[in-house]
Amino acid sequence: MITALAVLLLPILVQAQFTISGTVSEKSNATLPGATIKLKSKPAGTTADKQGKYELTNLKEGNYTLLVSYLGFQTIERNITVNSDQTINFVLTQSALLADEVIVNATRANEKSATTYKNISKADIEQNNFGQDLPFILNNTPGVVVTSDAGAGVGYTGIRIRGSDASRINITINGIPYNDSESQGTFWVNMPDFASSVDNVQIQRGVGTSTNGAGAFGGSLNIQTLSSSENPYAEINNTYGSYNTLKNTIKVGTGLIDGKWSFDGRLSRIKSDGFIDRAASNLKSYFLSGAYHGKTDILRVNIFSGTEETYQAWNGVPEARLKGDIEALKEHYTNNLGYLYNTKADSLNLFNSDNRKYNQFLYKDQNDNYKQNHYQALYAKQFNEQFSFNGALHLTQGQGYFEEYKNDQKLKKYGLPAVVVGGTTIEKTDLVRRRWLDNNFYGLTYAFNYQPESNLNFTLGGAYNQYRGKHFGEIIWAQYASTSTNDYHYYDGKGDKDDLNSYFKVNYNPVSQLSLFADMQYRNVKYDITGTDKNRKGLDFHNNYNFFNPKVGATYFLNDLSNFYTSFSVANKEPNRDDFTNLKEGLAVPKPERLNNIEAGYRFKNTDFNVGVNAYGMFYKDQLIFTGEINEYSDAYRQNVDKSYRIGLELDASYIISSQFAINANAAFSRNKIKNYIDYVSEYDSDFNLINVQATNYANPDISFSPNSVIFGELVYKPIAGFAIALQSKYVSKQYMDNTQNESRKLDAYWVNNARLGYDFSLKGIKNINIGLLANNILNKKYESNGYTYSSIYPWGTTTENFYFPQAGTNFLLSLNLKF
Incomplete structure (x- = not known):
């Protein structure tokens, strides 16, 4: 810090x-x-x-x-x-080759775009890639906060930019949308070791430029996969470290064949026990790419896939267990008896587990299982110096389930009749269920670029994508099976979504020092939700949204070293699936959200010093937030709030002190507020029947999970050729877990220090050998990076339950990478 x-x-x-x-x-x-x-x-x-x-x-x-x-x-x-x-x-x-970068140019920002962005190169990704998910590789960029359910960066991980979660961050891979169409989130566990196939990433903070897919309410990640190598190559990358974390990667490439053809491939596996008890991950993936290179065009086909089996750790650690407060733990146990805790094994696990590693789940197959296949056909053509085109066809197939053991379940909850055994009517049973998701996402993207003059550039682009998703549940075992069969679905739901967008961008330099930018996007979303949900409640929602997202900006170049920029952008975003399926009867259907984003900044760079300073304002209309209330099935839901905002200042700098020393640093300071917030708490009688909902008004509270300060610093020392040591510090200020700004429901601030060592050398027959060491949390800071909270009112008083996701203490990852 x-x-x-x-x-x-x-x-x-x-x-x-x-x-x-x-x-x-x-x-x-x-x-x-x-x-x-x-x-x-x-x-x-x-x-x-x-x-x-x-x-x-x-x-x-x-x-x-x-x-x-x-x-x-x-x-x-x-x-x-x-x-x-x-x-x-x-x-x-x-x-003879058209550069692969033309494939993503249409959705990328540059210094003339008047937007706030940061580029992460292949070299930056490689030196930080020890097998952790991509969010952890991007953790050292401005305003970013990451978390891991298993505590060590492998398995389920999350990322926030400017306090906005993954459902508000637009992700594209080669310009193709990656966000899940219904939750609008991104599940990096479905793409294990994908970083090994990434050439570069551009992070745009705020609305950014028009892109394909979900609305960018916090930022966007524009990912380009590996481009072709002119020469044949082979790589073997291996990592082993704490919690039995193991990564093995093999990469091969043919280089250019006859100056026209190239083929590249990667095969990976990652295993980890996780920091949290039983939070193990078994991840496998591959990436294949073949390309034809002409003088003025390129055709590339990518096929990649990920398979994950991850033990569930998504319930977190109760606050009383985390703090080791036995009296509070007893109270927590009593309040949740029959809900979270049903057996003697449950109670022994709760009271005897490690304070920071506790995992509620004990069933041996309490796993999340999912497979995702991606197919991309990318084409780019340079017709002449002024006119070019790129487009893509894509298909993503996803299929998987999570399995869980449930005690004492009512048979009628699953649409099954009671069972009569020996004259006794049995209405409840222990069972094992699977909740499935089977979906296809497919479509096309396109962009035409026309530059009639050196000071004028037009881009016309867009996409049309369709999503078809099936949600269903199965019972694979029951103590009393009733009339259930192996192919019985106790619920069946569908989500169909069509997403059409078209954008038109203009860059114009009326004089050499001034660049003007305009970007107009139209987006139409048709979203139908039908069938039944996981609680067998009927679903019948049919939504059609039309969004207009204009963006304008200007950049003024003081000289070759520095410039000022400012922009105004609008983004609109449709609600998620859960905003409909969790909706409480009688409440209004959620409205789409709107964001007005103002950015203004200054950039300076010379041979040794690079600095960017950016101020922003993000003003929301009808932002969807959690209100604290739950429906009759204990599902939390979101409602629109009239006005909320984020305003902040971001700094990003690097300074090469000498040939041996360099410093990198960034900071984000922000104020994140809801103008008027109503918090709802459910009230129950002594038999746990809902009797009332109490509402409390809050004026100008902080938006949840929005730290006011995020600061990062890195000192790099290169004492000899090929050897580098980097010391890294990251500070994240306190975050509230709900929107009441209550000090008893927060994540404490934390300051974590890491160290990274790397040594590159060569031997006969081996182009490069890299030995790397990543030491995380070297001062063994005990901290939690995520959590959740809920409250209930009973005749005997109000109970608030806080749950946290502890992150690992000091841990190590050692890598050996060979390039041939």
Whole structure:
């Protein structure tokens, strides 16, 4: 934390003295406006103007490597020594390969987009990839908070950006939506070790630019999978560490065959016992990609799949167990007897388990099982220097269930008649049930890009996607089976969703220093929910939404090193499936949410120093939030609140002190409020029958799970070639678990320190050997990164139950990676 604050307060001292300038053209002497000129391993860079001219200023004396690139041309890499002002002209040769990056360009932000974003490169991903889910690899970016049900980053994990959960973060893979269509969340456990097949990620905070899929209410993650290598390669990546965490990955690629064809593949498995008791994961995945490269087009087919078997740890640890308060634990046990605790084994588990590792579930097959297959056909075509196209066809197939043991269940709850045994009528039974999800998601995406002039660019894009989901339940064993059979479904529900969107983007530079940006999106969502839900309640919802999402912005370039930007964006978002299925009878059907987002910032970068400062305001209309009330089946539901907001300041900086030392840091400070909030608490009689709901008004409380401060700092030390040590600190301020801003229902602030070591070297026959060590939570901080709370009123008083998800103490992951 101290490191982070130190670097953010560093003055911008421009100590450089020299300038490199020149032009970028092709062999016909035609200039290449927009060509990129960068210094390798440095943040500094610029683009050629409409005459193909560029200028890099304020360079210190020394040796540099210049990288010059332009879409459709071969990149030039040139070593230079700077001890005076220099003029260097570059002539690029047209490439036989169209760059894979054109596939995602339409939905990506750039320095002219007037939006807030951060790019994470393949190198950044590789050095942090020890087998944990992608959210943990992105944990060190501004305003991000991550959590893990199992406590160590493998299995079910979650990510929040600016306090917004995964259902409000738009995820695309090669421009194709990944969010689940009904929950709108993202389940990274279904894509184990996917980071090993990722080339780069762009995180856009706030609404960002128009993209495909779910509305971005907190941010978006735009993921590009690996592009082709020119040369054949093979990699073996292995990790072993705490909690018997094991990762094995094999990657192979053919390189270019006859200058046109390439094939790449990955096979992975990850196993972990988890920090929490019985929170084990057994994860398998593969990734296959084949591509045809023409001079002006590229066709790529990706097939990837993930299979997960994860023991459930999603109920958390009761507060009394976490604190080791035996008297409070006895009270908790009594209050939940017959609900959470039914057997002697349940009570022994509760009272004798480790305070931080407790898991309520004891049934040996209390697992979540799911398989997801992805098929993508991606095509891009550069018709000429002004006009290009990219599009995709896709299909995602998902099928799986979670299995659970349930005590003393009423047969009529499952649509089954009572059983008569020996003249005794039996109305309840112990049983094992599975709740299934079987779905298909398919569609197309497209984008046309037209650049008639170097200072004017148009993009027309969009997508049409369909989701068809089946929800059903099975009883696979019962002590008293009644009339149930193996193929009996005690509920059957459907979710059908059609999602159409089209966007039109314009970038215009009226003068060289000013870039104007406009982005208009229309989105239509048709969502039907029918059948019965898990409680056998009838479902019949038919919704049709039409959204208009405009975005405008401007960027003013002070010089090649710095610019100001500002933007205004609108996003709309439909309710989730649970907002309908959990709806209490008599309440209004939830309305869609609306967000008005204002962003303004400043960016500066030279060869050694890179800083971005951003202020934002996110103003919500009809935001859906949990009210504290539950329905007759104990399901929580959300209702619209009229007005709420998030305002904040974000800083992101890096400073190369010398060839041996570098500092990276970021911070996010925010205020997150609901203007008027009504909290509902259910009141029961002594027989636990619902008799009333008490409402309490709160003025201007904090939005739940929205820390006011998130700060990160990293010190990198490279004492010798190939060896690096990174010390990392992250601070997350307190978070409230509901919207009452009650100090007794919060996650305490935490400050966690990690260390990462990496050593690269080569031996005969092996291109590169990397030995890595990730030491997490080196000061053994005891903290919880997620939780939930609910309250009830009884004749004997009000009871509040808090549950937490403890994260692992000091733990290690050791990796050995070989590249051939």
